Amino acid sequence: KNQVEQSPQSLIILEGKNCTLQCNYTVSPFSNLRWYKQDTGRGPVSLTIMTFSENTKSNGRYTATLDADTKQSSLHITASQLSDSASYICVVGFSGTYKYIFGTGTRLKVLA
Amino acid sequence: DAGVTQSPTHLIKTRGQQVTLRCSPKSGHDTVSWYQQALGQGPQFIFQYYEEEERQRGNFPDRFSGHQFPNYSSELNVNALLLGDSALYLCASSLGSGGAYNEQFFGPGTRLTVL
Numbered sequence: 465k466n467q468v469e470q471s472p473q474s475l476i477i478l479e480g481k482n483c484t485l486q487c488n489y490t491v492s493p494f495s496n497l498r499w500y501k502q503d504t505g506r507g508p509v510s511l512t513i514m515t516f517s518e519n520t521k522s523n524g525r526y527t528a529t530l531d532a533d534t535k536q537s538s539l540h541i542t543a544s545q546l547s548d549s550a551s552y553i554c555v556v557g558f559s560g561t562y563k564y565i566f567g568t569g570t571r572l573k574v575l576a
Numbered sequence: 577d578a579g580v581t582q583s584p585t586h587l588i589k590t591r592g593q594q595v596t597l598r599c600s601p602k603s604g605h606d607t608v609s610w611y612q613q614a615l616g617q618g619p620q621f622i623f624q625y626y627e628e629e630e631r632q633r634g635n636f637p638d639r640f641s642g643h644q645f646p647n648y649s650s651e652l653n654v655n656a657l658l659l660g661d662s663a664l665y666l667c668a669s670s671l672g673s674g675g676a677y678n679e680q681f682f683g684p685g686t687r688l689t690v691l
């Protein structure tokens with residue numbers, strides 16, 4: 465079954481600390497993996513996009529990694545800020561289609 | 577340059593009614609995808625429209641239908657509403673020819689409540 469699973473479900477950290485979010489997928493055939501940030505009640509905003517040949521991609525304080533062999537990805541947030549409080553969603557695209565599967569997200573709360 | 581816009585922002589309907597949601601893509605984009613996001617869940621892919629035709633569909637019943645107009649804007653129609661249709665409906669636009677890097681830009685969503 466094609467699935468995208470994220471962990472942890474929720475996370476609370478102090479401002480300035482780093483954190484890492486995990487994504488495991490069983491989507492096949494694989495095309496690309498994306499990380500999105502979604503503020504409550506808003507649409508998701510793209511952070512990174514990676515194909516199977518890329519194993520790391522950065523966007524400011526966000527760094528995503530991809531291991532296509534183990535079908536795992538991580539999103540590392542450096543020096544967290546209060547504005548990083550949001551849900552982070554991992555999305556995997558199917559090769560040869562325009563279809564995507566979204567994970568249920570990790571809810572991050574950054575405290576002052 | 578306006579991003580993706582959706583209307584209305586909120587909507588309340590009763591079971592059995594029909595609803596139409598609207599989406600205008602980001603300028604220059606020709607592809608529109610629709611998603612349903614239940615509370616606390618990730619978005620679920622409903623379908624994608626390109627060149628006024630449904631190009632790809634997710635696992636949603638025929639009660640969910642759509643349309644794309646020549647100006648690339650799109651509508652999502654849901655018939656015979658069920659309580660379980662209550663969700664945030666997201667529209668995303670992209671450039672159809674972008675392949676794996678066809679980044680999707682999401683609108684703010686329409687919150688549908690079915691009573």
